[in-house]
Each structure stands twice: as C-alpha cells, then as structure tokens.
Amino acid sequence: MGLMALVTLGEWAAKVGRAETAVRNHLAAAPGFPAPKGTRPRTGKGTPYEEYDEAELDEFLKAWEAAHAPARYQVPGDPDEMRTLGAIAKLLGVDGKSVTQYRAAIDEHAAHEDRGARRYYRTGDVVEVLNSRKGFGVALDPTRDRRRTATASEPGS
Structure with missing residues (x-):
C-alpha cells in the first residue's frame, strides 16, 4: 500500500479547477464526502488546515x-434550421434561461444571423454548445469566473 498524499481543500480545488468556496459549499456538504485525515498547522495564528x-x-x-x-x-x-434561443429552448423542453445564460458562448460558437431586432441561430450549433457544458460548479471560462476569490491564505494557493 502506497503512501497517502495529503492535501488541503484549497490545494485540491485548484488542482481540479474549482473554486475553493464551491468545494466547501457544495461538495464537502454532499453525502459521502471523505473525512479529513489530519491537520496542518498554519503559519502564525489560526485554526489548522484540515x-x-x-x-x-x-x-x-x-x-x-x-x-x-x-x-x-x-x-x-x-x-x-435557424431559430431564436427561445424557440430552441421550447423545442428542448427547458426554460428559456437554461439556454440564454450561455448566450456569450453560443454567440462565439454558433452560426447566427440578425433579422431586425432578433438573432437567429443554427439549432445544431446551439445544442452542441449546450452539450459541451462542464457541469455544476465549473466555470465556462475560469479566467473570467466572478466566483473565484483570492485564496492566498491557503498553503499551495
């Protein structure tokens, strides 16, 4: 049996491309989340890192x-077929916001044309963008993720 590699949640969150707050608030609260194996002292005062x-x-x-x-x-x-995002959402059976929240990525990757005040998109391209979503807690573009905050207090961050 090999040695176990111990990491803080901040170090692990950075490794897997997630915000430490998302790990603490969503993953660590989920049933079956692994228990801490020990602690690491902080530099100076404060509660040790798990x-x-x-x-x-x-x-x-x-x-x-x-x-x-x-x-x-x-x-x-x-x-x-060229359709509005609302029409595509309706065809997919989802709320319009489920599609329009990805408008920036759709505009970048889907063929579209403006017809007066409305923009029409190639349906297949929009579905392809939606199917490329990374999932809950992972930003489309981590460099522009507003949820990320500085974690300079955590070792290895």
Missing part, C-alpha cells in the same frame, strides 16, 4: 460528477 487523502477526494469527485452531469440534448428537428 488535510484530506487526495485519492479519496479524486474518487469522490469522479462519482459526484457522473451523478450530476449536465443533461445532454438531442437536436430537435433539422439541425440547420
């Missing part, structure tokens, strides 16, 4: 992501 087995955290995340993967959509009708 340390976790990195392999256990990785295994938990893999199972959690499989259970919480975003819904995948089939292209409704002709993939080349």
